[in-house]
Amino acid sequence: GQQVMQIPQYQHVQEGEDFTTYCNSSTTLSNIQWYKQRPGGHPVFLIQLVKSGEVKKQKRLTFQFGEAKKNSSLHITATQTTDVGTYFCAGPDSNYQLIWGAGTKLIIKP
């Protein structure tokens, strides 16, 4: 069946370093959504990408949707402690329900 793979599972960074998570779908997506889940919290919607090659920015966060609409990435510049959490990508399947990546956990080294 349709799958959304997300890597890495964990990323340890020093505060101030950059962070990137990658999503790859087994099929072409009509759109892709990104969510953030803080420790002990629930997923919160960040953004949606729809167009091939689309790039969107939210302050230090940059989201990209691949030309083939099968992959996406989230890049955080100069991480801060408030960025800690797990970042998920999700794309709709043939029944219009979201298929979720496994998430990338961002850990800031002390």
Added chain:
Amino acid sequence: DVKVTQSSRYLVKRTGEKVFLECVQDMDHENMFWYRQDPGLGLRLIYFSYDVKMKEKGDIPEGYSVSREKKERFSLILESASTNQTSMYLCASRTTGSSQPQHFGDGTRLSIL
């Protein structure tokens, strides 16, 4: 802001018990979802509903059922709880349209002993 409320934050039940997890949303959303979240597996869809009294199986419906008698309420039922159903359960809602964002409750951490 959308408010999705799950009835319990933590729940401990015994094997074989019938377990009810309740979810209420206050934004008149048509679509509601139940997921379970396990480490390294992301969110897996158990059931969803796109209207009152309507329900559809998700990817892992075995051992679960749901009820949606009113638009704002979506219940998840574990017919006979088993230890492999120990997990975090998340309820979500959204308005019509697959591109619309989902809004989540705080989750119920369910332990089956």
